[in-house]
Amino acid sequence: MKIASVKGFHDILPGETARWAWVEQRAREVFARYHFREVRIPILERTELFTRSIGDTTDIVEKEMYTFVDRDGTSLTLRPEGTAGVVRAYVEHALAQQEPVSKLFYFGPMFRRERPQKGRLRQFHQIGVEVLGRDDPAIDAEVLMLLHDLLVELGLRSFTIELNSLGDERCRPAFREAIRAFGEAHRGHLCENCQRRLERNPMRLLDCKVASCTALMATAPTMESFWCQPCREHLAAVRHMLDHASVPYKVAPRIVRGLDYYVRTAFEVKAEGLGAQNAVGGGGRYDGLVKSLGGPDVPGIGFALGLERVLLVLGAAVDEQLEPPLEAFVAPLDAEAELQTLAVARRWRREGLKIELGSASRSLKSQMRQADKSGAPFVFIVGEAELEAGAATVRDMLRKRDYRCAVSFRWTVPEVRAYLRSLGESAEEAPRHE
RNA sequence: GUGAGUGUAGCUCAACUGGCAGAGCACCGGACUGUGGCUCCGGGGGUUGAGGGUUCGAGCCCCUUCACUCACCCCA
Numbered sequence: 302m303k304i305a306s307v308k309g310f311h312d313i314l315p316g317e318t319a320r321w322a323w324v325e326q327r328a329r330e331v332f333a334r335y336h337f338r339e340v341r342i343p344i345l346e347r348t349e350l351f352t353r354s355i356g357d358t359t360d361i362v363e364k365e366m367y368t369f370v371d372r373d374g375t376s377l378t379l380r381p382e383g384t385a386g387v388v389r390a391y392v393e394h395a396l397a398q399q400e401p402v403s404k405l406f407y408f409g410p411m412f413r414r415e416r417p418q419k420g421r422l423r424q425f426h427q428i429g430v431e432v433l434g435r436d437d438p439a440i441d442a443e444v445l446m447l448l449h450d451l452l453v454e455l456g457l458r459s460f461t462i463e464l465n466s467l468g469d470e471r472c473r474p475a476f477r478e479a480i481r482a483f484g485e486a487h488r489g490h491l492c493e494n495c496q497r498r499l500e501r502n503p504m505r506l507l508d509c510k511v512a513s514c515t516a517l518m519a520t521a522p523t524m525e526s527f528w529c530q531p532c533r534e535h536l537a538a539v540r541h542m543l544d545h546a547s548v549p550y551k552v553a554p555r556i557v558r559g560l561d562y563y564v565r566t567a568f569e570v571k572a573e574g575l576g577a578q579n580a581v582g583g584g585g586r587y588d589g590l591v592k593s594l595g596g597p598d599v600p601g602i603g604f605a606l607g608l609e610r611v612l613l614v615l616g617a618a619v620d621e622q623l624e625p626p627l628e629a630f631v632a633p634l635d636a637e638a639e640l641q642t643l644a645v646a647r648r649w650r651r652e653g654l655k656i657e658l659g660s661a662s663r664s665l666k667s668q669m670r671q672a673d674k675s676g677a678p679f680v681f682i683v684g685e686a687e688l689e690a691g692a693a694t695v696r697d698m699l700r701k702r703d704y705r706c707a708v709s710f711r712w713t714v715p716e717v718r719a720y721l722r723s724l725g726e727s728a729e730e731a732p733r734h735e
Numbered sequence: 736g737u738g739a740g741u742g743u744a745g746c747u748c749a750a751c752u753g754g755c756a757g758a759g760c761a762c763c764g765g766a767c768u769g770u771g772g773c774u775c776c777g778g779g780g781g782u783u784g785a786g787g788g789u790u791c792g793a794g795c796c797c798c799u800u801c802a803c804u805c806a807c808c809c810c811a
Binding site for chain 1: 736737740756764769770771772777802803804805807808809810811
């Protein structure tokens, strides 16, 4: 019986890893421009970190966590999201004492034990950012700008940033109660799920997709009418700043978010092509979280992007962005040629040339096939004649032309590259062979 | 956790009312000397997801089980 990977845990094979690396690289560049710095934190945390931050009644904590008891009896959990761990590290190392504002990003696997489907895995990857230490609207706007720039940089064509305010501890409880009362009054018209939500998490009634509920909730009290003055002004300021900087977004009074710690600013990124899922990312403000985890009363805001979903949306479009993996392929024809090319190739590789080496144990025909598949634009063929001349014959794969004993084994990589470039230029002027 | 669908070669899929398990792609090799893609020829590769049952005979019918996929819930 073969051993297969765990359900919902996928291998990412060489055919795909270049895409992942490209996305990560793009993201790093954007983060650098906004002066965010990377943190790398553990995948395993004490269970209470998540129960206390995410919220006892959320789906994540109630039914989706990978939790087990360690040998010494402590309960540990594979992180289902990134913010809790970042905040834990922030508190544990007293970063607030060292700098007034921390702008952080991370990249890594998250774990939720849900039933897998398109765009949803049990181990999935997120790229996320957190800003600790600022609660003014300008930082919210800046984070949303970063999010927008990142999505554009990654090549997402059609996406929407949906923005809302969830209110804060002053105004949200009243709204929550109003929704509960409203739902209670119309209990008979709610779908089964919403009837359950009524007790557990009434705010969720707002984003139910069942048509009858949507219709009913359209007549429900709105968050907007409950916002306290500071919340109202905060959102207005964020919007004003985004508008002024021409950052596109859509106001979405119904978005609610699945984690308890969010206050005020909350947002999601919606895109097409994800099956039943349509969110590639989401985030929001979490002003009370640091304090509730034993730290100073420091505000925070952040977001996370699901990498699998980003890659799903991008599809094959990413491939055109990838660098060609090889500059040349070297084909030795016999044992002596192999001995020489091994040494020469090694020297060139140390100088940065990306080359693949064939094997003299295979025929030239076979090596050419291999070279063709590798995508190398040139093949350096080395047989008896080339050894005598101390230079490789170059096969230009695109233009189907040979240059006998043209590339000296003694050349440096810049010389090799200059020569290969010159072939392209001269061939444009010269009449094409078939 | 609930529902539906699908399991045959590495991948995508055929195989009539039960009758010798196949194709395309991919991989490897060849088509006179040291040259790729196109074409042609050849080759390797299978416990038909697993276990049991019915039958002279099961990929196909029955039971059990496992896995995967999609959807619900919810989210990245």
